[in-house]
Amino acid sequence: KQEVTQIPAALSVPEGENLVLNCSFTDSAIYNLQWFRQDPGKGLTSLLLIQSSQREQTSGRLNASLDKSSGRSTLYIAASQPGDSATYLCAVKTGANNLFFGTGTRLTVIP
Amino acid sequence: NAGVMQNPRHLVRRRGQEARLRCSPMKGHSHVYWYRQLPEEGLKFMVYLQKENIIDESGMPKERFSAEFPKEGPSILRIQQVVRGDSAAYFCASSLAPGDYGYTFGSGTRLTVV
Numbered sequence: 104k105q106e107v108t109q110i111p112a113a114l115s116v117p118e119g120e121n122l123v124l125n126c127s128f129t130d131s132a133i134y135n136l137q138w139f140r141q142d143p144g145k146g147l148t149s150l151l152l153i154q155s156s157q158r159e160q161t162s163g164r165l166n167a168s169l170d171k172s173s174g175r176s177t178l179y180i181a182a183s184q185p186g187d188s189a190t191y192l193c194a195v196k197t198g199a200n201n202l203f204f205g206t207g208t209r210l211t212v213i214p
Numbered sequence: 215n216a217g218v219m220q221n222p223r224h225l226v227r228r229r230g231q232e233a234r235l236r237c238s239p240m241k242g243h244s245h246v247y248w249y250r251q252l253p254e255e256g257l258k259f260m261v262y263l264q265k266e267n268i269i270d271e272s273g274m275p276k277e278r279f280s281a282e283f284p285k286e287g288p289s290i291l292r293i294q295q296v297v298r299g300d301s302a303a304y305f306c307a308s309s310l311a312p313g314d315y316g317y318t319f320g321s322g323t324r325l326t327v328v
Contacts, residue, residue: 107256135316137316137317139319144324145321145322146220146305146319146320146321146322147257147305147307147319148319149316149317149318149319152316192256192257194257194317201259201262201270201273202247202249202257202259202307202317203259204249204256204257204258205256206255206256207256
């Protein structure tokens with residue numbers, strides 16, 4: 104069974120710092136990996152989707168990488184801002200109809 | 215394109231009542247997925263539906279929970295005889311197709327059982 108782990112569980116950084124969030128998964132037979140953002144009491148916002156054949160995706164200050172063979176993905180956030188404060192969730196799709204989620208990294212960016 | 219719409223946003227039910235959660239997928243999406251997020255836990259898959267068909271309900275509790283996605287109208291997640299342990303956020307997602315397409319999530323329904 105697929106297991107997704109996110110490290111660290113919580114992270115607090117001063118504004119302007121670059122940071123890396125980590126995601127690991129146990130079964131490398133994935134369709135894709137998706138990074139989401141969840142604000143307190145809100146839904147999930149998709150940030151980046153990486154297909155299994157891709158190595159990375161970029162959107163603005165965000166860059167996500169995927170190393171399928173080692174079961175790892177990283178989300179890099181450049182020049183962090185207080186508005187980036189949220190919980191970041193990693194999810195892998197294995198099989199046609201199921202996303203397996205990590206428990207997330209709670210990020211706080213201090214002004 | 216209004217995205218995935220879920221209602222109600224918040225639902226309070228007394229123990230033993232029924233809860234009905236609705237989800238309208240993104241326009242053009244015919245694949246709907248329900249997830250549950252318990253307090254301090256990750257999202258867990260419950261059920262995957264296409265129009266008029268349940269494709270995978272391996273994550274659904276065997277009793278009291280049911281889901282449908284009729285030909286017309288939204289997908290419904292129904293919880294009968296709710297108990298306090300059902301209190302959670304229930305999220306619906308839709309996709310264009312299974313396989314390597316990404317999911318779009320709704321804002322969720324927060325169910326509180328009192």
